[in-house]
Amino acid sequence: MSSAEQDQKVINDGAVIESQGEQTKPVSRFTRWYRSPLFNVIIVGLISFTQPGIWSALNNTGAGGQQEPYLVNASNSLTFGIMVFGCPLFGILANKFGVKKVLILGTLGYAPYSASLYVNNRYGTEWFVLFGGVTCGIAASALWASEGAIALGYGDIKDRGKFTGIWLGLRELGQLIGSSIQMSLNAGKDASSRGKVGYTTYLVLIALQCLGLPLSFLLSPPQKVIRSDGTSPRDPTKGKTFKEEARKIWALMKRKQMYLLIPILVGFQWNTTYLGIYMTKYFSVRARALGSLTAGIAATFANIFWGWFYDLKCFSRPTLAKICWASFVLLMLGSFGWQVANEKLYGDSNPRITLDWDLPGFGRGFASMVMLRFLNESHYMFVYWIVGAFFDDIETLTLAVSIVRTFESVGSCISFGIGAAQVAPMVNLVISFAMFGFTIPATSAVVFMVPERPIDLRKAEAGETSEAETGSVDASEVSEKNATKA
Structure with missing residues (x-):
């Protein structure tokens, strides 16, 4: 056994002893299952299914199912504008008060938004959509x-x-079920023209979103989770102050691994707004419902495939990162070129074109949309895997995820704002294309920094772990830190 492996075993064994020392009675098989990471991840996935999953099901029909996209784009821009400031704030609060409490709060605001779409669809009320x-x-x-x-x-x-x-696959299950409901309610011949989905669609989806709150109470706090080796994540709320956590999130954002990710976080998914406009402008109601369903299937496949691929043992993590990023770049550039050709064809058509599955030429316009949805979900998987490849402790991951969400929200806020401004679809698409090109150099630099093992940043900063010995991080970083401390 190598020195690094022996050191790692000592750390793990010590964690087991500490964890067992805290237990006052034997743990039953049911408790181990209920407190297992897998059970908790499934619960989080089901909550995500009822909240952003249903939101995505509505959004992927184009404009939340409405006939015109502009009010919904304005509402979405408002949503993501709030998230620019809300994500880092709640990341800090999660480390101070606990991720479970923050997650419970996160289940309370999606249903009012869906209700506002119902009221707007049926009665034409607009202010409620912005409030939602x-x-x-x-x-x-x-x-x-x-x-x-x-x-x-x-x-x-x-x-x-x-x-x-x-986690992300169960979120897409929400889109699949929500889209299936939309499809069943909007598949008739009377939905073969442009328009909006029926208002009964929203009632079923609102009911599903109300399940998120009771599910959130099943979640275990991190210190009660029991991993397969008997250890538990450290309680991230002990001895925390708001000022200290704010300092940590700022220090984390200044790390090269994080600030070089900012371009891809801001710029990758600008095409989402364009796709909403594309669906409402060129597709019939039932084709939009089919598009939402098919996009969910494509995204679910992306989650399953990349979840399997990222855990492969035949490649090192640095090699996996390079393979995945090179694949994304080539596929995205090809897909954007395909979509520009489609937009030129449909935008210049006279009379105005409406694509329906009964009509010729439907497959060309529909397939490019599905491909872009697949790549967008692949991007989600890639970004979270990259962050998880750099950092190991839940405190740092909570702050890192809040940073990721903050800059994703910046990009979404701006892109939905452009979508609400009624710019030409081709202009929107070209901006999306340019933004993706802008992300390539910085993200490539991050990909070449991916280590074989992540850092426990809490221990590294406290000097509890020799990073060079464990192989968790670059030895040059350790030397630099030690020199600074000296």
């Missing part, structure tokens, strides 16, 4: 800051690909 955007922004800030930290931080590093796939 506010409640959704607050709830999403709390949910997004906590759920990713749980999915990445509760389990071991060897399971992170699988757990991320389960």
